[in-house]
Amino acid sequence: MQTQELLPPVKEALALFPDKFSDESVYAGPLGGAWAPGRVNLIGEHTDYNGGFVLPLAVDRVASCGGRRRKDQLVRLWSTHASEYAQFTLEGLPQSFDEQRQQLPGWARYLLGVATELVRAGIVLQGFDAVVAGDVPLGGGMSSSAALEIATAQAFALFSDGKFTIGEKGTTLTYLEVAALCQRAEQIASGVMCGILDQAASVLGLPGKAILLDCRSMEYRYLPFEAPNVSVVVIDTSVRRELASSAYNERRSQCEQATQLLQKAILQADPENSQARQIKELRDITPEQYAQHKDQLPEVLQKRAGYVIAENKRVLKVVELLGQNDIEAVGAILWQGHAGLRDEYEVSCDELDALVEIAQSVPGVLGARMMGGGFGGCTINLVRNEALDALRAAVEEQYPARTGRQAVIDICRAAAGPGHTIVG
Known part of the structure; x- marks a missing residue:
């Protein structure tokens, strides 16, 4: 097994797999690993769900899945963080999501959420067994959940025997389509109506680059982020x-309330303002408009x-x-x-x-x-x-x-x- 070029959490997951899953009769493919990075956000916090701009960078800390494709529709998991097993079936998704979610520990709900959204997108999935490991701090603001979601999508691609691919044009799902899919997975798994910042940062990362992402148009470009000192x-x-x-x-x-009230105030002051009629989110309100009309807000x-x-x-x-x-x-x-x-x-x-x-x-x-x-x-x-x-x-x-x-x-x-x- 050649894992010397892989990041430590991927190596850990692959090394633990034979100890945690040993029934050779259920497997239909070789051992493989999938991973995705956490992120730091340089600036642009809580702007993503307001249609604004964010400037994250993926970091050298990852969530990983190391495992093998199964012959059936079962997904069995071992978490190194929680030191516990969890499993769910791909059969019946997305209809069976709510029932299965209730039976899973919190960490496994993210994987079930990704599977559910992939099925909803028309992707044919195959079950797998995997060890889940990682060195993104859990709950530390570096997007451990998004890293796990993107890693899960990568794992399903790996274990689908070539049935779907992730990448740029010409693939089954583009990187940003995967980001949006995993954003929805987090929302249904956690109940938090998160923006797309975390998933996009994880899937778009490049060494030495920050990512300027317009969270409305989903256009993005890379900026240099390397300073030796x-x-x-x-x-x-x-x-x-x-x-x-x-x-x-x-x-x-x-x-959302503030946006509605500011739009109303701007239109009352200038009923002919066609730009004001296009206001959908706080991103559409200029600093000058805010300064002029903020007194209309609680x-x-x-x-x-x-x-x-x-x-x-x-x-x-x-x-x-x-x-x-x-x-x-x-x-x-x-x-x-x-x-x-x-x-x-x-x-x-x-x-x-x-x-x-x-x-x-x-x-x-x-x-x-x-x-x-x-x-x-x-x-x-x-x-x-x-x-x-x-x-x-x-x-x-x-x-x-x-x-x-x-x-x-x-x-x-x-x-x-x-x-x-x-x-x-």
Whole structure:
């Protein structure tokens, strides 16, 4: 078995497979592995479901499935994180989704969701057994669920015996079609009405590149994200919150309300404004229109709309800076983004704020902000390499004293997207 070129979680899944699944009589194909990366989002938080812009990069942390194709319609799984088995059948999907979902642990529901959406898309699937492993922090704001979903789609492609393919034009499903499919899978599996940021970032990743994605048109382009003297540092608060219970859906609803009220106010002020009639999301409202009409909103909706409109502007400013290869200047915009998430969107928490404040006190940290849905998870930090040790020392000394928790510090690189391979 040649696995020396594979990432460690893929190797782990493949190595564990013979111990966890040993019934040779059920298999109809060789051993293979599939994987997909987590992501960090440089800027553009909570803009995806408002039709706005995001600027993520895939990172060198992956979710993986290592296994073999079965002769039947059963999918059997072993999770290294949960240390438990789970199984479901492809028979009866999508109609059997709700009944099967109730019988599965949370992590396995994402795989069932992907299978369900693939079947709904007309894809003929084959069952498989697989070990599920990964080194994307679970619930840490680096999109472990999206990585698992994209890896699952890759696994089904791998074990379908060539019946469907994922890629660019000429394939059964394009990368962005897979991203949208996995977004729907997450929504039905978790109950969180997530945007497409996480899945698109995972499926589109390229080494040394950030991805500017227009979440309405789904147009995207790559920007250079390599600076030999600057590192991307992800610091995990060790705080875990379920997005469904962390007011994520409430924020989405508030943005929709704000859009409707702002559109009404703009039209009342100028009934002949044809552009205002085309307003569908906060992305369509300019900063000038918001400033003129924000008093028509309740205070909480002013905050939500003000943050999203400003955040879209921040994304485009970072794009401009990256186009000039000025990664260092991006840092100041991260501080601004965190302040907006903390004070206007109100999705931060004491632990996230503590990490950002500690980072701000360390010379050589260019910028930091909370990342992900909020209420826990990670911060993203842009740090000059000579300041890495000082940041680590400051976090290790001050964070436990302030929060009673231990933080986990990791350095990430912009990395490639998903893949799969037969190994023997």
